[in-house]
Amino acid sequence: MTEKKVPFTLAQLEQIEKSYSTPFHIYDERGIRENARRLKAAFSWNPGFKEYFAVKACPNPFLMKILRDEGFGMDCSSLPELLLSEKVGVVGEGIMFTSNDTPADEFVKAKALGAIINLDDITHIPFLEKSAGLPELVCFRYNPGPLKGGNSIIGHPEQAKYGFTREQLFEGYRMLKEKGVKRFGLHTMVASNELNPQYFIDTAEMLFDLVADISTTVGITFEFVNMGGGIGIPYKPEQVAVDLTLVGEGVRQAYEKRILGNGHPPLKVYLECGRMVTGPFGYLVSRVRHIKKTYKTYAGLDACMANLMRPALYGSYHHITVMTKPGAPCNTMVDVTGSLCENNDKFAIDRILPELTPGDLVVIHDAGAHGHAMGFQYNGKLRSAELLMREDGSVKQIRRAETVEDYFSTLDFDAVAKF
Ligand SMILES: *Cc1c(COP(=O)(O)O)cnc(C)c1O
Numbered sequence: 001m002t003e004k005k006v007p008f009t010l011a012q013l014e015q016i017e018k019s020y021s022t023p024f025h026i027y028d029e030r031g032i033r034e035n036a037r038r039l040k041a042a043f044s045w046n047p048g049f050k051e052y053f054a055v056k057a058c059p060n061p062f063l064m065k066i067l068r069d070e071g072f073g074m075d076c077s078s079l080p081e082l083l084l085s086e087k088v089g090v091v092g093e094g095i096m097f098t099s100n101d102t103p104a105d106e107f108v109k110a111k112a113l114g115a116i117i118n119l120d121d122i123t124h125i126p127f128l129e130k131s132a133g134l135p136e137l138v139c140f141r142y143n144p145g146p147l148k149g150g151n152s153i154i155g156h157p158e159q160a161k162y163g164f165t166r167e168q169l170f171e172g173y174r175m176l177k178e179k180g181v182k183r184f185g186l187h188t189m190v191a192s193n194e195l196n197p198q199y200f201i202d203t204a205e206m207l208f209d210l211v212a213d214i215s216t217t218v219g220i221t222f223e224f225v226n227m228g229g230g231i232g233i234p235y236k237p238e239q240v241a242v243d244l245t246l247v248g249e250g251v252r253q254a255y256e257k258r259i260l261g262n263g264h265p266p267l268k269v270y271l272e273c274g275r276m277v278t279g280p281f282g283y284l285v286s287r288v289r290h291i292k293k294t295y296k297t298y299a300g301l302d303a304c305m306a307n308l309m310r311p312a313l314y315g316s317y318h319h320i321t322v323m324t325k326p327g328a329p330c331n332t333m334v335d336v337t338g339s340l341c342e343n344n345d346k347f348a349i350d351r352i353l354p355e356l357t358p359g360d361l362v363v364i365h366d367a368g369a370h371g372h373a374m375g376f377q378y379n380g381k382l383r384s385a386e387l388l389m390r391e392d393g394s395v396k397q398i399r400r401a402e403t404v405e406d407y408f409s410t411l412d413f414d415a416v417a418k419f
Contacts, residue, residue, distance in 0.1 A: 002234040002241060004319040004365050006283060007031060008389060013285060013323060013361060016387065016395050022361070023286040023303035024401070025372045026387040027058075029066060031281035033391070036070040039273070042248030046255070048268025052096040054229050055081045057274030057369035058282065060386055062398035064088045067277065075229070075272035076115070079106050086113060096226065096272055098141065098187065100162055104131035111135055118187050118226070122168045125175055138176055139185030139226065140164050144206065157190050169210070173218045184220050185270075186211055189228025193275060197242050201250030203227055204269070208258040215264060224268035227251075231276040235317050235366050242276070275369040282368020284308050284384075288360040289339075297334045299356045304338025305345045306381035308364060308371045312344040319365040320348060328354035336362075340379050372399075377407055 007028040008016075016026070036051075043049040052075035053067045059081060064074065065088045073094040074085040085095050095115035099106060102124065110117050111132035118139040119125065128134060143163030146156075157163075164172060173184060186207055191199055207225040215222060234241050251269065259267055286303035310316040320336060322328070332355045336348040347364055356362075375383040382402035387395050 002237055002239060004237050004321065006321055006323070006363050006365075010323045010326070010361065012393070013363075016285075019395075020385055020387060020397065020401075023284060023301070023307055024385045024387055025307070025367060026283050026285060026389055026395070027060075027063060027278065027368055027398075028281040028283075028389050030389075030391045032063065032066060032278060033070060035281065036067060036072065036277065038244055039271075039277075040071060042244040043251070043269060043271075045248070045252045046269045047266075048224065050268065050270050051277070052226075052270060052272040053277050054272050054274025055084060056373060058278040058371070058373055059084055060372075060398055061088050062388055062396075063278060064090070068094075072277075075274070076110075079103075079109055082106065082109050082113060082115070091115075093137070096139075096270070098189075098226075098272065100141075102127075107132040116185065118185070119172075120162055120164075122164055122172045122175075125172060125179075129179070134176070134179055134181055136181065137183035137185065137223070138181050139187050139224075140169055140172055142166070142169055142186060142188040142207075142210065144188065144190060147206075160190075162189065166210075170214060170217060173214055173220055177218060177220055184222050185224045185226060186214070186222060187226035187228060187270075189230060189272070191228075191230035193232035194230050195232040195234065195239060195242055197247045197250065200227065200231065200242075200247045201254060204251040205254045205258065208254055208267075211267065212258060212262055212264055221265055222267055224270050226270040226272060229271065229273040229275065231271075231273050233276050233279045233366060233369075235319065237319060241280075277369070279366050279369035282366070282371055284364040284367040284371060286362055286364065288356050288358055288362065291356060291358060297332065299334045299336050299353075299360075301336060301338055301347065301362065303347075303364070303384065304340040304381050305342070305347075306338075306340065306375050306377065306379075307384050308347065308367050309374050309376075310370055311347050312342070313374075318347060318367065320351065320353065321363045321365065322354050322356065323361040323363055325354040325356075325360065330354055332356070338381075340381050342379070377402070380407065382407060 052073040077099040092114040097110040097115040098118040100120040141163040145158040286301040290300040292298040338345040385401040386399040
């Protein structure tokens with residue numbers, strides 16, 4: 001069980017609303033920092049441990065700076081993400097560039113920044129060599145295919161577009177060695193939103209065994225393994241967060257047995273989590289605009305799927321707290337909707353909540369990853385502001401809401417008038 005709490009009171013939200021109107025995303029700095037420290041502590045047995053924050057989860061430079069302060073690197077997979085990382089002062093091997101179907105200019109920028117380049121395919125070796133030149137350190141992404149079960153968001157590894165096959169890894173590292181590459185890493189990412197701690201321990205065991213195998217066969221020494229991201233979060237109250245200490249301890253035991261125990265040199269362990277880093281610490285705050293009763297009861301919010309599209313995209317559950325009805329009995333069934341002209345613009349279907357009335361203030365939980373970041377402007381729905389609740393309780397706007405001018409900024413109305 002996970003108690004779905006909020007880090008602010010109704011009075012605090014009403015105060016915030018005097019400066020920023022709903023809907024808005026608000027992030028809890030204290031929660032983000034404490035969680036970051038828990039993650040680091042779980043792997044503190046590994047001297048080179050580093051978490052590379054998967055920027056796509058929440059690409060806000062203020063939050064990235066907080067994470068940089070906590071010692072995190074940045075996991076980037078596009079040119080804008082590389083530029084964001086550069087802007088917050090994370091460069092060099094503070095960046096893991098894990099991309100796929102990569103354009104040449106992104107390899108050029110990643111190489112110029114000194115990022116760790118993680119290749120998704122064996123043909124990217126000559127492609128990288130030709131476009132940017134091979135760096136001294138190269139990593140490959142492994143796709144174990146049928147050798148490992150997947151999970152529902154990422155699907156089965158053998159149907160995933162990512163990574164090298166096992167045979168391609170051996171061949172690829174041989175090619176790198178021949179071409180004079182000196183430093184090596186191995187990466188995999190086979191799960192998304194996984195809540196079973198054993199899954200990550202199994203992944204580490206798989207990587208450690210592979211490192212041992214490839215080192216011996218190809219005659220190279222690995223510097224790190226990157227276990228990818230995919231640590232899930234308890235979106236539903238009946239779910240339980242991944243016990244990070246347990247994962248860290250399981251990975252340590254596997255490391256001591258399979259790496260140190262077999263006489264292999266020490267390895268750095270990396271993670272590139274996104275969701276669990278910011279997800280639980282972001283909240284979408286919205287007011288009920290209309291209550292509509294037809295064949296069902298609908299509560300229409302001033303937020304819509306442009307602010308959080310996970311329910312529409314994956315049918316995901318996001319917990320909803322009605323701030324203005326504390327202690328009221330949950331006795332009515334509603335669909336909680338937005339105003340977008342798509343019938344799947346619903347934050348919840350058949351949700352049991354206290355009886356809602358127009359003006360109620362609701363908080364949608366776990367919106368801190370793939371929330372604002374997945375926003376879009378379809379139907380002229382504009383993305384909301386992002387706010388940060390600092391550790392002292394003060395609130396800072398870290399991205400303003402979009403305006404109609406932003407929406408029109410790629411159009412030339414003078415040209416339209418003359419057309
Ligand atoms: C999305 C992604 C991550 C982060 O995944 P989470 O589920 O958010 O932890 C890490 N690495 C790669 C390559 C990704 O695409």
